Amino acid sequence: MIKDITIGQYFNGKSVLHRLDARMKIILTVVFIVSIFLCQNFWSLGLMVLFTLMTVIVSGVPFKMVLRSIKPIAIIVTFTSLINIFYVRGGTSLVDWRFIHITTNGVFTALFMATRIVCLVVISSMLTYTTTPTMLTDAIEKLLSPLKIFKIPVSTLAMMMTLALRFIPTLVDEIDRITNAQKARGANLDDGNFVQRIKALVPIIVPLFVSSIRRAVELADAMDCRCYTGGPGRTRMKQMKFHLRDFASLFVILVLIAGIVVLNYYFGAVLVK
Amino acid sequence: MPVLSMKGVTHLYNKGTPSQSKAIDNINLDIEEGELVGIIGHTGSGKSTLVQHFNGILKPESGKIFVDGTDIWSSKKATREARFKVGLCFQYPEYQLFEETVYKDISFGPKNMGLNEEEIQKRVLLAAKYVGLQQELLEKSPFDLSGGEKRRAAIAGVIAMQPKVLILDEPTAGLDPVGRDKILDMIKAYREKTGSTVLLVSHSMEDVAKIATKVLVMNDAHIEMYGTVDEVYSHSEKLREIGLNIPQVSKVFEILNKKGLNLGSAYTVEKAAELILSKGGAAV
Incomplete structure (x- = not known):
């Protein structure tokens, strides 16, 4: 049971994902998570799934390890899917028997939700698999540093x-x-x-x-x-620098979002109002 | 019939991951009743893994383990019985203390065996006596004891189950020389009084030489040697090869023998003194 904990687990590797700047990786992960929820039809959702799979392949992390990070959320996914199937109304009716009413909207919402949660977890675990905990916290510190104006330590x-x-x-x-x-x-x-x-x-x-x-x-x-006092004035041994590959990855994500918007517009929404 | 026995036991760590490794590999071993076996080997040689198989804490990848002739994995009941027949005291056992008083903590094991109050009390007091804990300490919180006292209280917790076989994993680690000798004397006295089998895991050749009747040398997941103290310690070259150091006094004797003094071999200071007094005079 305890061995299933994958938080903070790092998979040693040398892929592009490992070498990306941790700050950029965090930003990209957040952007990706937001964009998952922009998908309105199966085409754009499919594009996201494809992108997630590509990320896993590029990272070189074995599929087995990725599956292990999904295992703990299997119950949540099943549960939300069932609730969606039985409670969401709208669209064409599929089953209408006594108290059970299943509609196309319900089934589609369930499918969307399940896919979104799985993609979300896989992508966030890719972040921790390819970034050492120290790099991750350094990056979070850097990203949060504007908050210092508000006296937040x-x-x-x-x-x-x-x-x-x-x-x-x-x-x-x-x-x-x-x-x-x-x-x-x-x-x-x-x-x-x-x-x-x-x-x-x-x-x-x-x-x-x-x-x-x-x-x-x-x-x-x-x-x-060792005279740790914390606070301002502490410098880092490893300075973080943005490279060309970081901007390239940002560009890839932007293209992905553009793709989603185009697909959404072109094929329309799958859920019926 | 040997009290502990292993047939072809192999154990893997991190099975199915890239860091999979064999901690012990195809071990065959018989330990006779009443022996005091010192298990030595350098860090990572598989000593701790080996002993954790005898009471079913670790399950082997393959092979069979017998306690008193019963395969401990043949049924759930057999596994549980092995827990009580083989008392295992881990490294730094003081970190397992949790009760409000020392008395309650020592009685945790006997209570789990389902014994009645009267029997539990008898066993706790006896165990405390074996390890040399004073009566008034029993009502104290275990967290108020000194380091050495905590260690002995934890060992008492295992002894109180009155196991047939007592296994101690590095019982003297991190103690000062006085605390160390106290524990070793205690183990020796315990075995003499109860006649039970004792396994002592250690990386100190000196400690083992002081009290063991037999020595088992682990190296790289295998049993390198198993025999009496004299047999094993006479292979000093081999021991040095696998990174173990023979006791200081044995080294001195080796040098003296090489110089033609023919003193024989000694592994403890006491034995050395005895030899020098009896043979030394004649040789010089």
Whole structure:
């Protein structure tokens, strides 16, 4: 279960996507997510799916790993699709039996929603697969830096984010270790009813909290020892620079949006008002 | 019949990913009842992985594991029984403490076995005695104990289950020399009193030499050697080849022997002193 967590996972590679500037990647991801919701018919939606697939192929991340990031959202996708099918009205009626009414609009909305969510998750996981957590937080810090005018401590927030991401694998290891230690003392974590299972977690959660707090204190001391004060004036070892490929990728996305607008206009909307 | 036995056990880490690796490879091993086996090997040689198979914490990729002649993966019941028959104390066990008092924490294992209050109390007090925890400490919070006391309280938590086989993974790691000797003496005394089998994972050849009856050397996912202390430690060349250092005192003896003193071999300071006193005088 714990091994399914894909947040902050990085897949080492040398593709164009890996080499793109992290700031640009974040902007492009946001633009892409917005443009998914612009699609009004199957042609433009198809174009988005095609683009998503191309991104995966270009990145060199194995399909298996991409599928793993979709697995946790399978339930949400199924659930929203079912609700859409049964509750959205309009268009031609397909089934009209007692309390069940299914219309073309319902089916289309369900299909659109499912595709959109999957594309959205795949593209955002491509962002984390091709960008190291440090690059990602550096980029977020840079993108948020205009907020400094409003006295928001952007660099401190970025440091907090870096640390949080840094400790995900450590905590996963820790949970594994503590679970095994308690299992060795006969703790039964897999059987019993709901209440029993919750109770069985106490021997894992208490040591986890204790060691997390200890770790946090140690980390703070270590940062103090290296004279970390945060705030303004801190410079970076690796400066981020935009290259030609970053602008080229921006251009590709703009062409994609133009394509969607044209397809939307040319084929019209699939949903009937 | 050996109390622990492995037949062709292989374990893979990160199966199905690019970083897949064999932690232990086709291990065949029999451990007889009553032995105190020291398991040594450098970091990453597979020692910890090996011992975590005996109580079913890790499931092997292939091969069979027998505890007391029962295949521990043959049924759910057998796996659970193995948990109690083989008490495994992990590295840095003090991080598993969670209860309000030391007493409650030590009784966690016996409670999971479904024993009655009276039996639990008996076992907790006995376990505390084995590890040398004073009675008044039992009512304290485990988080108020010193590092060494925490370690011993955690070990007591495993001993209280009264397992047939006790496995300790690096029980002396990170302790000062006094704390280290205390733990080693405790293990030795525990085995002598209860007659149970003990497996001691360590990378300190000195520690193992002090108390073990047999030594198992792991190297690169394989068993390199398995025999009595004398047998294994006499292969000092081979041990050095795989990155293990024989005890300091043995090195001194090797040099003395080479110089023609013919003192025999010693692995602990006590044995060395004994040898020098008995043979040394005649040789010089």
